[in-house]
Amino acid sequence: MSRLHTEALTLGYDQAAIITDLNVDIPSGLITALVGPNGCGKSTLLRGLARLLAPQRGVAYLDGKAIHQIPTRKLAQQLGILPQTPTAPEGLTVRELVAQGRYPHQSWFQQWAADDEAAVNKALAITGMAKFADRPIDALSGGQRQRAWIAMTLAQETEVILLDEPTTYLDLAHQIEVLTLLERLNRQEGRTIVMVVHDLNHATRHAQHIIAMRDGQVVASGSPTDVVTPELLRQVFGVDAEVLHDPRTGVPLCIAYDLAGDEAHDYVVEPQSRIAALA
């Protein structure tokens, strides 16, 4: 039974709808990757699930309750969101940042308790950040910084964690560092993870469920093997690609060779309008 799902969800900014009448189910206990070209609405969907964006129509549900009607602090005890490239104030230490994750569990009268301390220490330990706990965030590498933010989201102790492009601006080693951490969290802690990812091969490697989107609609969803096919790549990303199998893990692996069909034509003949459509 999926705890997180949407019914006829329409989201957008101002009057323009970016996704329209969307129905998605996020499987519990798995890592779900939202993939698709720029502007397909994957980040918008994530923001809608995290109540950062109010629906224009339709509803996002958590355990049968409309997410936008759950009191925000209560929701924050069940669902955590790490937005894209957050910035920490100068001089804030890792421990201080992670401690902010306890906010929804505290009140004016109950400021800092033993379970807060325990949750922070655990989050630091899981993410391997304990040895950097007293370092300022701005003195860390990109991968460590992202791990510190993930640790903050972990200290929130929510069963569902949403992440918007957690590997943006990271180099290859740091990308792997972050993605394997998320895998470990899912495996060892049974957390439901939903992440927007840019790199399709990251999605197939690290997620058990993939939702492929284009133009605000879900084109396909299911296991990596079911979803990632040459047809889908043509349909969703507009690329001519080959799908192989990872020799170590057996998951699909795609190699894009060229823009496909109409897309290629559009890009070559009318590059401006294509680019404008993506922007």
Next chain:
Amino acid sequence: MDRRVPLILSLALLATLAAMVWNMGVGEYPIPPLDVIRTVFHLPTGGEDYDFVVNTLRLPRMLVAALIGLSLGISGTIMQGLTRNPLADPEILGISAGAGLVVVTMVVVVRTLPSSFIPIGAFVGALINAGIIYLLSWKNGDSPFRMILIGIGLAAVTTAGIELMITFGDVRDVQRAMIWLAGSVYGRSWNDFWALLPWVIVFVPLAMFLARDLNVLNLGEDVARGLGVHVAWRRGLLLFTAVALAAATVAAAGTIGFVGLMAPHMARRLVGADHVGVLPTAGALGTLLVVLADLIGRTIISPIELPCGLVTSVIGAPFFIYLLLKQARGTK
């Protein structure tokens, strides 16, 4: 909270107490520090005029300076935290100017208004400017930089309004307004102290209560909302607190510039970024700054007195430029 906070805070309080005693001892009629302390606590001393000089003249003035410093340190910390911009402070954002414009207008136009209306007028003016900034800069999500620019623009417009009032007002009224605008605690009495105190008693503890909200808001709007902060409500309450404190200081002594800018920076340098520690430390350092500035203003070219607002500006303006350069380098 940072482990350094208790030690730093104790040291700051100790230094502030020393500066307070020193402040009350110097002047045209010097009194030895020990006698100052004895006089404050109504213990027997050698000088028969001591009680009048200390308890009637210098103590209320010094206490007004102290409360102003405390309020400005906390107000500036809140504004820098909310805007996520280290250049914010009540003066730079035009909050103080808003208070100033209403008060000058009251003095010059209405003329016969009792002085007890001044704090309320200052508060209304500060609130109007804060409201304008809030509406213009937070309409489409948070943008710290936009807020600073709007604030600086608004400060310029409001200051022009003050100039206008001064140009067209009656000479005697203008003189009253000018003395008040200079940012001096000269001649402040117990009445001024009692007028300022309630604002401090209400809003300083409120700021402390909201320190953790300020921490979370400091991580950006999305992160804060994800953590379950009712952003509009908490941000509004914090801004209201910062505005009330700034307005109260303007009502008491005009604009005392740059204290709200400097105190939070010094505090963060000493105790890190957690506002649970930064707020009280900035408050203590703000107190120390204004008490010292008043002391310097009274002694540096005595018998002429410089307003303490001038002294803080002389120290604060280069500090502001240094921060500006530092930030410009950081963004490149």
